[in-house]
Amino acid sequence: MKYSTEIIIDKPREEVLEKLDNIHNLKHWQNGLLGAIPISGDTGEEGSKIELHYKMGKREMTMIQTVIKKKLPTEFHATYDTKGIQNTQQNYFQELNAYQTRWIVECEFLFNSFAMKVMGFLMPGAFKKQSLKYMKDFKAFVEDGESVSNE
Template sequence: MNHQYQITIDKPIDYIMELFLNQDNFKHWQKGLISFDNLTSTVGEKGSKRRLKIKTLVGTVSMVEEIIERDLPHHWKATYRTKGVLNMQSNRFRESEKTTDQKTIKQTVWDATSEFKFTGMMRLVAKAKPDLFEQQTYQFMKDFKSFAEDGTSVAGN
């Protein structure tokens, strides 16, 4: 199951990277995030791992994130593993500009690709409720955009 998403954020790429990489900000744009624990001494670098606990529609899920590529500000790729699910997440960022009322605004275009692989009972869940997996990545992106542009946080929701 593959999904592609794109969102444009009205902020420059350097600012977006500051927010994206600061794990203290995760709670502001990853709705349902209960906690995270760094499993390696390096944080946010290629090869680093962290355990995430997220409340979802089907209960609390614990997963391990591993960063497998990092070439920021342009590319960031990670895997997320939990029982029966492997999500390979690829994120590309590029800066663009828009002009309005004689004013130029720097923007960041975020392209994301999620590839899900399922085993065991999760195959049945994915077939019965594919939107559970499809919608979460895009919702995180929309929530990140709101946090970056307006300071709107999903923490506590």
């Protein structure tokens, strides 16, 4: 399953990337994040891995982020692996002007189990909706300092 989403952030690209490229900021825009633990490499650099722990409703999930390409200020690509699913995410950052940045996300989900294949087939919109929710929360964090964290 593939899809693309995008959002315009009313801040300069340099400021957007400064907030995005900081592991400590994840909690401010990824609702449900319990923790992010570096497990190998230099955090955020190509080849590095981070273990991400989420609680979504009553369900807890662990995901491994692997950075596959970091060519800032224009691109950042990573894979996210969890039980039954691999998500490859390509992020592009376009400087629209001195005060606006377009963030484009191209996602591809590969389902490794029958149950996940069925879920992807029956609910493809749920994945895109979740991606867009994270992007909107990131926009609110960058533009207005709003955080989804309870801390």
